[in-house]
Amino acid sequence: MTQYFVNKDFHSSFEDGSIPKLLYICNVDSTHTSFPRTMHMHHDILEIIFIKEGSGGQLIGDRPYKTLKGDILIYNSGVLHDEYGDPDNNMSVFCCGIKNLKLSGLPKNHLVSKDSSYVLRSGEYASNIESLMEMMYSQISEEKPGAEETCIYLLRALITHILQIPQENLVVSKSEESILSNNIKSYIDEHYLEDISLSFLSQKLHISSFYLVHVFKEYTGFSPIQYIIRRRIGEAQSLLINTNESVTKIAGMVGYDNTSHFTTLFSKTVGMSPKKYRQLWIKK
Numbered sequence: 433m434t435q436y437f438v439n440k441d442f443h444s445s446f447e448d449g450s451i452p453k454l455l456y457i458c459n460v461d462s463t464h465t466s467f468p469r470t471m472h473m474h475h476d477i478l479e480i481i482f483i484k485e486g487s488g489g490q491l492i493g494d495r496p497y498k499t500l501k502g503d504i505l506i507y508n509s510g511v512l513h514d515e516y517g518d519p520d521n522n523m524s525v526f527c528c529g530i531k532n533l534k535l536s537g538l539p540k541n542h543l544v545s546k547d548s549s550y551v552l553r554s555g556e557y558a559s560n561i562e563s564l565m566e567m568m569y570s571q572i573s574e575e576k577p578g579a580e581e582t583c584i585y586l587l588r589a590l591i592t593h594i595l596q597i598p599q600e601n602l603v604v605s606k607s608e609e610s611i612l613s614n615n616i617k618s619y620i621d622e623h624y625l626e627d628i629s630l631s632f633l634s635q636k637l638h639i640s641s642f643y644l645v646h647v648f649k650e651y652t653g654f655s656p657i658q659y660i661i662r663r664r665i666g667e668a669q670s671l672l673i674n675t676n677e678s679v680t681k682i683a684g685m686v687g688y689d690n691t692s693h694f695t696t697l698f699s700k701t702v703g704m705s706p707k708k709y710r711q712l713w714i715k716k
Contacts, residue, residue, distance in 0.1 A: 445535060445536075445591065445592055445595055446533075446534065446535065446588070447534040447535060447536050448534065450532060450533070450534045451532065451584060451588070452530050452531070452532050452533040452587055452588065452591060453530065453531050453532045453584070453587075454528060454529075454530060454568065454572075454580075454583045454584070454587045455477060455528075455529040455530060455531055456528065456529045457526065457527070457528040457529075457565065457568050457569050457572055457583075458526070458527045458528070458569075459524075459526055459569050459573075460524060460525050460526075460527055461524045462486065462522040462523055462524060463712075467702050467703050467704065467709070467712075468514075468515060468516040468701060468702055468703070469514075469515040469516075469666070469669060470514050470515075470516075470662040470663075470665045470666035470669060470701060470702070471491075471512055471513075471514045471659070471662045471663040471665075471666035471667075472512070472513065472514075472666040472667065472669065472670050473507075473509075473510055473511060473512045473513065474507065474509060474510075474529070475509065475510055476509055476531060476541060477509055477529045477530065477531055477541060478506075478507065478508060478509055478529070478530045478531070478533055478541040478542065478543055479505075479506075479507035479527060479528070479529050479530070480504065480505070480506060480507075480527070480528050480530065480543070480590070480594070481504070481505035481507070481525050481526070481527050482503075482504055482505075482525060482526045482527075482554070482561055482562060482565055483499055483500065483501055483502060483503045483504075483505070483523065483524075483525050484501065484524045484525060484526065484562060485501055485522060485523060485524045486501065486522050486523030486524060487499060487500045487501065487523060488515065488516060488523050489515075489516050489653075490505060490513060490514060490515050490516070490551070491512075491513065491514040491652060491653060491654075492505070492506075492507065492511060492512075492513045492514075492550040492551070493511050493512065493513075493546070493550060494613070494614060494617060494651065494652065495549075495550065496652065496653045497549075497550070497551045499551055502553065502554045502555070502558045503551050503552065503553060503554065504551070504552040504553075504554050504561065504594060504597070505550065505551055506543045506544050506550045506551070506552070507550070508539075508541065508542040508543065508544065508546075508550070509539070509540065509541035509542060511550070512621065514662060514666065526562070526565040526566070526569065528565065528568065528587075528590075530587065530591075533591070535595075543591070543594065543595075544599060548599045548600060549599065549600040552594065552597050552599065552600075553597075554597060555597070557593055557594075557596065557597055560593055561590065561593055561594070564586055564589055564590045564593065565590065567582075567586055568583050568586045568587065568590070571583055571586070609647045609650070609651070610651060612637070612639075612647050613647050613648050613650070613651035613652065614651075615637070616633065616637065616644065616647075616648050616656060617648070617652065617659070619633070619636070620633075620656065620659055620660055620663065621663070624660050624663040624664060624687070625664070625667075625686065625687045626687070627687075628656075628660055630644070630645070630656060630657060633656055644656065661697055661701060662701065664686040664687050664688070664697075665686075665697065665698055665701045665702065667685075667686045668682050668683070668685075668686045668694075668698060668706065669702070669709065671685060671686070672706055672709055672710040672713070673710070673713045679691060679694075679695070679706045679707060682694075682706070683695075694706075
């Protein structure tokens with residue numbers, strides 16, 4: 433038998449003794465991941481996704497990713513993300529929402545820096561990561577006595593495990609086209625609820641419509657108009673899940689005066705009507 437002693441002088445990963453708090457945890461199967469969860473962000477929450485099975489695609493911030501079994505997806509607070517699972521690969525994931533995370537050198541509720549990849553390959557850590565999330569899920573879903581306190585410790589273990597995984601520092605392109613694409617994206621993100629046309633964007637940026645579409649799609653995977661629609665539909669999905677507002681009112685809130693047109697776009701983007709989408713998540 434070999435006995436190991438713990439270093440008594442270790443430095444905590446959590447700044448100023450802060451304790452991250454688990455807000456929710458989901459065990460999501462292909463019934464839900466087969467439908468896109470389009471552009472949205474969480475203003476004061478960090479989300480961690482662990483892919484148990486299958487594969488998919490994500491746009492996180494301004495970077496597209498192809499993700500596989502065992503990958504960990506980091507959605508920092510305030511970072512836009514777009515999720516689209518592969519319906520043929522039956523993707524299932526654990527997802528947890530966290531607040532009150534403060535790591536040294538990073539903004540609140542950020543787990544990785546903006547210069548690092550938002551997707552981590554868990555590799556040898558996969559089984560531990562999945563086990564920790566499985567334990568948190570069973571504690572909360574089965575309403576076990578002391579579940580909330582147990583999850584405080586399990587969550588800290590999960591985060592420190594993730595911090596042990598080598599992070600990939602990205603070389604961010606500063607080409608003229610990447611700067612242009614980011615400028616287009618920034619403008620749309622700020623004004624997506626307004627009436628924005630391709631010709632308007634072209635005139636505002638003093639470039640041709642063809643070149644604008646080419647550059648933007650090269651860096652995001654979507655045309656500007658597709659991106660605007662996904663931004664609006666993503667906001668609508670959040671409102672359908674988290675509020676009791678009517679479909680008609682939500683349509684107006686995300687920039688559509690015509691409810692029928694909104695329902696058509698929503699159904700085409702997500703794969704079901706707004707009403708059915710809300711029912712799917714209420715059942716969950």
